[in-house]
Amino acid sequence: MSISIKIQPNTYIDSVSLMALSTRANQLAGVDQAIIAMATEMNKEVMKNVGLFTDEVEQAQTSDLVIAVEADASTDSADLFKEIEHLMTEKKTKSSGQSTEQYTTIETAKKAIPEANLAVISVNGQYAAREARKALTNDLHVMMFSDNVSVQEEIQLKDLAHEKGLLMMGPDCGTAIINNIGLCFANKVRKGSIGIVGASGTGSQEISVRIHEFGEGVSQLIGTGGRDLSEAVGGRMMMDAIDALEADPDTKVIVLISKPPAKAVEEKILTRVRQSTKPVVIWFIGSESRQNEEGIYFEKMSKAAALRAVTLAGIDENSLDVHPLNLPLIDEVRTKLNSEQRYIRGLFTGGTLCDEAMFTAKERFSDVYSNIATDDEHLLHFGDPSRAHTFIDFGADEFTNGKPHPMIDPSNRIARFVEEAADPTVGVILMDFVLGYGSHTDPVGVMVPYMKEAKEKAAAEGRHLEIIGYVLGTDLDKQDINEQVEKLTAIGATYASSSQNAGLLAREFVVKGAERS
Template identity: 85%
Template sequence: MTISIKIQPNTYIDSVSLMALSTKANQLVGVEQAIIAMATEMNKEVMKNVGLFTEEIEKAQTSDLIIALEATDEQDSANLIEKIETLMTEKKEKGNNQTTERYTTIETAKKAIPEANMTVISVNGQYAAREARKALNNDLHVMMFSDNVSVEEEIQLKEFAHEKGLLMMGPDCGTAIINNVGLCFANKVRKGSIGIIGASGTGSQEISVRIHEFGEGVSQLIGTGGRDLSEAVGGKMMLDAIDALEADADTKVIVLISKPPAKTVEEKILARVRKTEKPVVIWFIGSDARANEEGIYFEKMSKAAALKAVTLAGIDQDSLNIHPLNIPLIDEVRGKLTLDQQYIRGLFTGGTLCDEAMFTAKEYFSDVYSNIATDQEHLLHFGDASKKHTFIDFGADEFTNGKPHPMIDPSNRIARFIEEAEDPTVGVILMDFVLGYGAHPDPVGVMVPVMQAAKEKATAKGRHLEIIGYVLGTDLDKQNIDEQVEKLTAIGATYASSSQNAGLLAREFVVKGVGK
């Protein structure tokens, strides 16, 4: 193995493009691992952690671009660096062939396109707040994909946006659908009468996909950023978004999505919702159950929330195929697992999908661990081995610092899957496969070889390995959902029809004391 480094001084590439480039670089034959990133202190720390750090990187400035490469053969290093630079050049050439103009500042773009009213910001977190303020000063709504922005900056930006009557979605806002246009990670869904406000990216995607499946559509999907309903931020974006959807003539039903909010913020949101004339469905993942109020409907799970929204919008529930759990399948899988195979291992690219499966398991089991657990007793830190029932969100910051999001680059999850499949106490491995804008072109396909090999290896050792896969997508997404599902079922994996069903199936398969 040999490490090669190339520094490109004063070269900026946005984080979304760098994720895509890093993914392509890691797919090159002869590459053991590669990171393409700006020379920020955070990215340098990541390179230290994975063994790609050198004195040359230490001296690089934050405005410099780093190509860090570990090759299997020293003689291939220079050639591989050239191939990576070719990938970068190809991207630039494709951009230059577009008929749209390219602008270097928000101000010049707004001057050239005065009718524009929104900007998507995907720059290093160190500069994101500055660019967002420029956008707001130019009367542009903001969707901030960037993370690593301070809470203080978030509060200031949202207060400024509120004063100007603008949306400030984010920071760390991964999903939006505005006027039927998907932004960042989003699925292609039909336009309809249900408005979604989400402090959760994949949770919002899941609700939008289920709404589409049930025959309705989305008027607007407004992301807030994951911290919006914290005590500090106070739900500022969600409150403004409720105002916007209440005023929107195309929106007939509103759905709110979040992990459990701070209690004071939850009451503030509910006080606002009680004044809304439109029906509101609330899915606060993992929150304690509460009774419905007039015009307000609380749901525990994603499919139930989507189903309530579409029925409120006028869809007849009796006309829908809501995919009830397959009881004969549950009995069949229980019969295949040994008594030792007691545990679920959930390996997720979507944080909310991980949350939903984890909370579903916690209703049955007390020994549930995760890197996104809210209590220290059940919290797994980066690099920790799995314990009992374990659910890992590979989109969490510790996995994505300096690396592409797992919806783009599955390498971290593949490595963990191989490890979990070897554990004789594991009965079920549960995974999500997210389709849509920005996602991997073949998320199931890249996992098929390792899934098939793991099942065959388990069989050779006299045990059954149950794999559950959920494909989050629609028939309109560019990745063909039918082909993705076929790839899963062709290797003997179980296909779950929704995030909700995936979590329910996993826990039912491993109920203690029912194995052979």
């Protein structure tokens, strides 16, 4: 293998485009790994971690674009860079074909399209707050996909948006559905009467998908960014979003989604919710159980939250297939796993899906570890091997700095899957496959060869490897959900019908003897 570096001075490409370009570059013949990124200190650190750091990279300025490639020694680097440049030119050409006009600033775009009312910000984090401030000043709602924005900047932007009666979704906001149009990572769902406010992207996707499956639809899905319910930010966006949905005549039921919020912020949200004239369903993943109050319904799991919302919207639960757990399957898998196979390994592209499975396991087991654990005792750091029951969110910052999100580029998860499948103590590997806008065109298909080989190797060693796959998507998504499910089941994997069921099945499959309820 040889490493080739090319620096393009003063060349800016937004983060979403860079993710897509890096993914395509990694698929070129002869390429072992490729990173196309701006030369920020954070991205340089990522290149160090993966062995793509050189003196050229060290000297590059923040405004420079770095193309770093490790390829077969027989691959001509000049030809390789030509192929990558072709990908970049092709991307620009396609983008140009979508519109007769391109604008270099928010101000000129707003002047040319005065009816525009929302800007999506997807630039390097150090510039994102500046661009968001311009958008808000021009009376545009903002969805900020960019991360690495300071807490202080986030607070200032959200205060400005509040003063102007605008939404400031983000930073690090990956999912929204506004007026039935999905933004960034989102699924295609029908228009309906349920409004969602989500401080977690895949959690919001999961709820929207279950609502669609149960026959209702989404009026608006407003993202807040993952830090919104921290003590510092204080739920600023969630409070404004609740106000917006309260005033929206098309919204009949409101659903709130978050990982455990700061206690003071949770009470602040509840005080606001108690004043609502509309029923509110709350799914704060991993929070302590609470009793329902008048017009407020607390749910511990995703499918239960979606089911509560659709019944409040008027759908008869008795008319629905709610997909109860397959108890005979649980008994069958338990008999296939040997006594050594006690552990679950969850490998996720969606952080909230990882959280739900992890908290489900923690209800049964004390030895549950994760890179998104909230306590130091059970926290795994980047590069740490798995321990006991392990759940990894490959969308966490340590995996995505300078590299595409795993919903686009599954290479990090593939490598970890091969490692986990070879562990004789592993009984179940649990994975999510997210469909919809922005996601991989064939997320199951790209994993099939590795899943098939892993099951065959395990069988040759005299053990059963149980693979559970959950496909998050709808019949309206551009990827064919039925085809994705068929690819899973064709290689002997178990298909889970929801995030909630996926976590429950994984947990129950590995419960042994006296541990069983």
